[in-house]
Amino acid sequence: MRVHRISLPLSNAFLICDRKNILVDTGCQSDFAQLSRQLIERGVKPESLAAVVLTHVHFDHCGCAAELRRRGVPVIASEQARSFLKSGKQESGTLQALAPKFLRSTLGNILPQAFPAVEIDVPVSGILELSEFGIEGKVERTAGHTESSLSVVLADGSACVGDLLMGGVLGLPPAWMPAQHPATLNKPLCLREVSRLRRSGVERFHVGHGDLIEASYLDRWLDLQKVL
């Protein structure tokens, strides 16, 4: 199994190659050409993906899901994400919603608030084994960043956790340093979920923003969070 990071302007997507190939997250709507190019460079045509998993409903993660689904790729997302995805609206915990009132309209002008609406083909309410999609691993709910947040936990000891955790502050260096995403609905819950994944044996965390986060840095950071 290999996990390839697809670096897009605002976020990371991940191509997981095992018996088949799946994509976790899709960047922004405007990222489709870059996303396709990086997939093709790794020998994977976008339409050949066995599935796309959306970790949550924010514009920088589900922007190209509709385009992939149009090409026949089934969409896997949390049951809680369904109505948001269907209406093309972000769920709670957006940067704009957390900003002070006077900044909201400015942020709203800078950050897109919508993305192309898309249906879910495979809703996840508990745990979804990915064997039928050719991947040794599972999708499981890890709420906290948003209501619908989920993670892809892989047999190689890594997990794609979306924005449950991020590298650096807004992805700036040092991007290997664990941090919490600023637009997070429930930060204590996020920490609990990260600790739970870590205890269940996850050694490497692929995050939506920043670099891969290794267990050694994460464990020290988690200890510090308990103190703070």
Ligand SMILES: [Zn+2]
């Ligand atoms: Zn997010």
